[in-house]
Amino acid sequence: MAKMSDTTIDSLPETSRSPLFARLRWPATVRRVWSGLDWPMRLVLVLGALLVFAALAAPLISPFEPNAQSLLSRLKPPVGFAGAKVGHIFGTDELGRDVLSRCLYGLQMTLSIALSGAIIGMLIGGTLGLLAGAAGGRADALVMALVDIQIAVPFTLVALLAVAVFGSDMQVLIVVLGIAYWEQYARIIRGEVLKLREMPFIEASRAAGASPLRIAFRHIVPNVVSPLVVMFTLNFSNIVLLESSLSFLGLGLRPPTATLGSMVGIGRDYMHTAPWIVAAPALLILLITFVVQMLGDRLRDRMDVRLRDR
Template identity: 60%
Template sequence: MTIAADPAFAAERRRKPRRADPIQKVAIGIAALLAASALLAPLIAPYDPLAQSLLSRLRPPIGFERFAAGHFAGTDELGRDVLSRSLHGLRLTLALAFAGAVIGLLIGGALGLIAGLRRGWVEDTIMALVDMQIAIPFTLVALLVLSLMGSSLTVLVLVLGIAGWEQYARIVRAEARRLSVQPFLEAARTAGAGPVYTAVRHILPNLVSPLVVQFTLALSNIVILESTLSFLGLGVQPPQPSLGSMVGLGRDYMPTAPWIVLAPAALIVALTFSVQILGDWLRDRADVRLRDR
């Protein structure tokens, strides 16, 4: 028997985590760079994102004839520095997306855990809510809620928080039902462990890996949703910059000053691309069935 055909050798290969390919490495680097830029935006932004200078309005980026000194990415219709606004917009967009993803994780995780450990009408009711969330286009629901309740940051965070909770609920319910029949849980119940102790001590630790992967994938979807709502004027309101609102406000100047839109749009594309690839990489590392393929 050769080494490659040895079952022990094959099992050892399956246990080894899959290494990131070049595209995944680039995406991870971009994600880390964007996260660092968002965190350090107040320190590295060259100008106040709200400071206006009408004498420097609609100046092109560096390399063009009418380039204004110090404004490397150009200025917008009010003379505000596009680079500074993009960095602060990235910071706000990421903060909103992260807060929304955490709320969705808490709601979906709690409901999924209840549905997985309980049977009967409780599980049926929760899964009916999950089916309703999947069936209705959530963007339309978000537009309706923001139109009726206003576009404050609190309402926006809550709307983003209930976007995608059903994915967490489905994952947690499936894993909880699978784990609930395992021998170690039967032994814990026989020893007198209550449902809360069983869920916290034995079930939740086994859900960390799939929830981290889902959290990463959901983050990029929430970034797109927030950018869409802000682009339509129902998200972050001026003069506070977010990536979506910057694209929305700059679309009227596309023929004459496209740099107003290109900088935040490029950040949205880079952010969603890198986070999606990062989520795929984490899924490959967490799922033993996908290793060494």
């Protein structure tokens, strides 16, 4: 039986297209999108896919248990160097633990914590920014006062206070990271809402008798999703760096749980004798921030009309 081409499928009436045909069009759509990308973005997408796969499949592809110690195998160099131990591709750390396995589990933990914290910050900042811009008056003044306080107080002190009071559990770290950059979302969303309030379609909805709640969720929220998504991608890499910094300072998760930042922090004492302990997790942190920043820049170029028209 002859196969139907994409042109034949496109020529069919809307009611004649089956879900099977819709599924068959996805490969062609993916190919068109892929062919429209330049080679740097293709490289970024491949790197991002590999990082996500490595994080999700860490329990399956890790050659060793991340916390399994072997003092007889401590500080062994990576494969290819003199004295390397078979099976430990990235070498071992000061307790004989496999660096590759700990990097995979640390990548999983770092991405999950950073993603959770970034979502919390987006929800808090986006909600407060929407409230300040839509309500105005005292609500606007209160939110902007909180934003000024957030900017004025060094966040490291806030993190130290939170860890001292509540401990260094994973939930505490996620909340601390979630309140790190919420003021950036609030300021951007507030500015967008203030501009949208003066648009003709908002005035028309108000004149038609629409309630403020309906106007906010029916007309304003859909128009601030794009800047919110762009800000999320750009801030995600900042969250990753912040988590790594806090773990480097000893404010992250308690050992033996591995994050990329904690691995760099522990390995700093062995940089002269065993630099591979720091090099592997530091390279992963660099790759994460590079991929997310590139994706954020591309999304901003695509969604910002002023940049897209240039």
